[in-house]
Amino acid sequence: KHQLLVLDNFEQVVDAAKDIAELLRACPRLQVLATSRTPLRVRGEKELPVPPLALPPLDPLQVSGGLTGETLSQYAAVELFIQRARDVKPDFTVTNETAPAIAEICCRLDGLPLAIELAASRIKLLSPQALLNRLGHRLEMLKGGARDLPLRQQTLRNTIDWSFDLLDENARVLFRRLSVFVGGWTYDMAEAVVNADGQLGIDLYDELESLVNNSLTQSREVNGELRFSLLATIREYAHDKLHDSGEGEHIHRAHAAYCLTLVEQAEPELVGPNQAGWLDRLELEYGNIRAALDWCKTRDLERGLRISGALYRFWEMHSHIREGREWLETFATLSTGVTLSRAKVLNAAGAMADYTGDYASAQAYFEVALAVFELHGDRRRMAAALNNLAMALSFQMQFDEARKWLEQGQALKRELGDPWSIANGLDNLGRIAMFQHDYERGRQYVAEALEMFRSI
Structure with missing residues (x-):
């Protein structure tokens, strides 16, 4: 006779796993199904992880038919939310207007069944959007489970306590x-x-x-x-x-230090043959980088300046222009003085302002950055700021002034022997020539730039 023995919450008595192993050896036709938050670690054990409930994508374009009540109900997390919401509010329905908020609630709760059930119980008094707005502190919000449940399942914090203990x-x-x-x-x-x-x-x-x-x-x-x-x-x-x-201060400082090392290691690689790989690496770690920047705002401005200054090309190439500008302007505003790190951030903030069409602000940032680079005798960054200032002027139709600054920057770049920057400057000279309808001269500049880019 084949028999199945079901053991629930075995993690509480995991030391008894050896007894289960002996039982299985003595009863060849016995099968044991054990739920546990930790493996039993006995021979013959097969682990079957139970993943969170299936979640909908938050991008409506990734859902056939868009984010609607009908399309969302096919996802297990949303289906559970709807069921539990109707337990406390029988007339609850998902409309096209509330569907995005419900989808985001389930995603913010990681598809965890208990968290979704506790959140859905709040629908009696809160609209989906109001509930979503209050999920900034999930652990304080998600409590008040059914009284007939074990105490550990009545709040999300109690449930995690159970595993932590x-x-x-x-x-x-x-x-x-x-x-x-x-x-x-x-x-x-x-x-x-x-x-x-x-x-x-x-x-x-x-x-x-x-x-x-x-x-x-x-x-x-x-x-x-x-x-x-x-x-x-x-x-x-x-x-x-x-x-x-x-320990928070110490660990966050170490985390910010790691992120600084990463972005400064990546920065020079973003203009060479390893560009794609490093861009992907930074995108993968962008959550960590954002967290480090957020911590640096109030704890370590100098490190925040260096992290944000090193991210300029990443923000540019991965279309994080507006966010990048916000970070750069935040650190430029919070910090003071005439340090190189602040000037680098101002120069990058000017570039981001350029990309968003705010040419007057861009010009102002570049002029301050250029003055600081000159003060420190940093010729490489002076050349970059001259190039950027010239382009901001050209976008304001000040072509002669722009060409003057560009040519001054090109002279510096040739002294420094930086082929990528020289090629970039030639390309910009070509643009200005074409803005002035001097197409033959513009073609010559661009052709020379293209040849240099290909040789890098």
Whole structure:
């Protein structure tokens, strides 16, 4: 006779796994189905991870028929939300107007069933959009589950507490420190940030494996490298723990230092043959970079200046123009003085203003940046600022003045022997010539620039 033994929440008695192994050896026709937040680690065990519920894409263009009540109901997370909302509000329906908010609620809650159920119970008093607006602090919002549920399932925080309490102290330390990452991390990144001073005193590999096994950390392969992440709700919980521990300042500083090293390493590669790979790398880590910039606003302005200044070409090439300008102007405004790092940010802010058609602001930024570069004798950056200032003037129809600054910049570039910058300047001289209807001269400049670009 074949029999199935179902064991729920086995993580609470995981030390009894050896008894299950003995039972299976004694009963060849017995099968055991165990739900657990951590593997049993017995021979013959087959792990079947239970993923979050399927989520809709937030881009309406990725959903056949757009984001409507009908199209959203095919996704398990939304279907659960609708069911639980109707439990407290029987006439609840999803309209074309509320569909985007409901989709975003489910995505913000990572497709976690308990989180979705707790959120849906608020529909009795809140519209979907009002509920979405209050999800900035998920853990405080998501409570008040059914009284007949176990206490651990009545609030989202209690549920995560249940898993957190299973960890040993070393894993708890690692868990809270990893919350500094936004959008994921690799093993090497964790080693560089959470153990930056080399005094963590734990086996990082073992404790990271423990977090994965306890379903608190997820892992997936990206570009041939294993990448780890925390669901947003889990990260919020862990970050609260980091704040309470008093380690937040130290870990955030290490995280910002890592991001600075990354962007400054990438910066020179964005104008060469490795450009595509580095752009992809920066895009992959953009969540971390944003978090570092946000922390630097109030904790480390100089580091924020250097990070934002190094990101100029990335923002330009990956169409983050408006966001890039906001970051650059934020740090330029918050900081003072005539430092090179601030001048570099002003120069980049001018370029972003140029791209958005704000040529007067661009000119003002470039003029201040040029003066500081001259003060420091930084000829390479002087050449770049001269080029940028010239183009801002040309867009304001001041062609003769623009050509004067460009030619001055070209002389500097040739002294420095920078072929990419020389080619860029030639291209800009060609543009100005064509703006003035001197097409033959413009063609000559552009042809020379093209030849140089091809040789780089």
